[in-house]
Amino acid sequence: MEVLPDLIEKDIGITIRQCEILGPLGLIVQGILGVMSLSSLLIKRYMERPQRPWNIWFLDTSKQVFSAGLVHCLNMVLSTLLSESSVTDNCEWYFINFAVDVGIGTILCFVIIKSIEAFAAVNGIDALNTGVYVHEDYSHPENVNLEPTEQETGHIIDYRIWGLQLFVWTCVVLIVKISLFFTVKIFSPIFEDLADFCLGWLKQFPDLKLVFIMILIPITLNVIQFWIQDNILKGKKENILKFIHSPYHERCHTPQVPPKFLSRSSNLDRMSRKEERKLSISEYCT
Template structure:
């Protein structure tokens, strides 16, 4: 199995301290971008709501990052293609930023619409405490359908289904992007190999691929995702998704509390 981690080039996505520092730098810049956006947004979200919104991106970004590295290692290890792991990581990242994010957002919209429809029709309604599973399913449905709303006061039990749903959407988008690049690897091979020739140092290529390259794409990506994942009060006022079903999200969290023994 060790040959899967060798690749064809010299730059590797997992290369000790430099690799870790580069990835931490990318995370820091993305977080600063979101913090700057929050500073100028009006109306401004509370710190707790903002942290809940951002944490959904943090979890999904971590999963997507690991998926991207796995794809880069697998593709670069194939004997029929050229290019280092770093070059293939950047290619997968680029495809994910353009196509994968579109897939993730479309899937997210479908999940929210489905949850909204089920809540509106009462298909997840649970009378009494007869079925804890059905009650918990209702909590999940209501939570996903009200993306960015966490109750008053904000509850982690309402945030959790939203985080899982968005992470799943992001993972599907990254898997789709990586698979697309893998299938078309012979077509991208010359481009990947060409990227490697631009650098005389593996460390320079690593930092370019992990920080400078994704930076410009991440600046757009995290802002777009944040706009989608946060709760828009105007959207809440114009939505009839919850007519007759109430809007007090803290009431929906009680089945989860029972499941956790709270």
């Protein structure tokens, strides 16, 4: 009996306007979302201690803004494609893709980036030390500046390092996004039921649904995601220490006295100190 309303609407020619993310209101809402998301990163920089210089903050943020814009465009295209083969409109599919990206995608990106950093530290690929855009001689730890916010002191920013890190981060985000898309497509009936449960009450209000999906939900989840990813992408002391104490750079350190000669050298030092004391006593007595 519940299908009758739909049949009646078809027979009498009534159409219910669906939520469209690519309509005029959708584009305005997306612009507002972009401004709000970037503003959250400005607030984060204002609150952090020590505070990153503007150029370092811009290099860190630009990686996330580029990848976020790319994923946003992909979400709109994929949401439209998914909605064409189902009764769920593209706003609901955008909500599904966005929620999956924030909930699962952020965790996967974190794991992959940390794995890349560990691989880079072991193999001495210093350019993949995330958030550090200068050349450091990690084989001489005494000369390394452990504070990433002061990495410009005595150095010149190498934008090729930034370009490499931007490329790596974008590839990570795209791999995660494509993997999650196929996951959503395979289990689409489950995600459709979940979206209908969360957003079914907004079907009669497409404009309100658009604002709810494109502003109220993203402004909360996006701020959380942007802040977490900013912590992933900016330089950190612990990352620099990992590169300094990695097996690759420890082999480049100044050679130390082998353990088997350590006792002999210490004995020689003690004997020389005894001779010096005897000489000083004899000189005093005379």
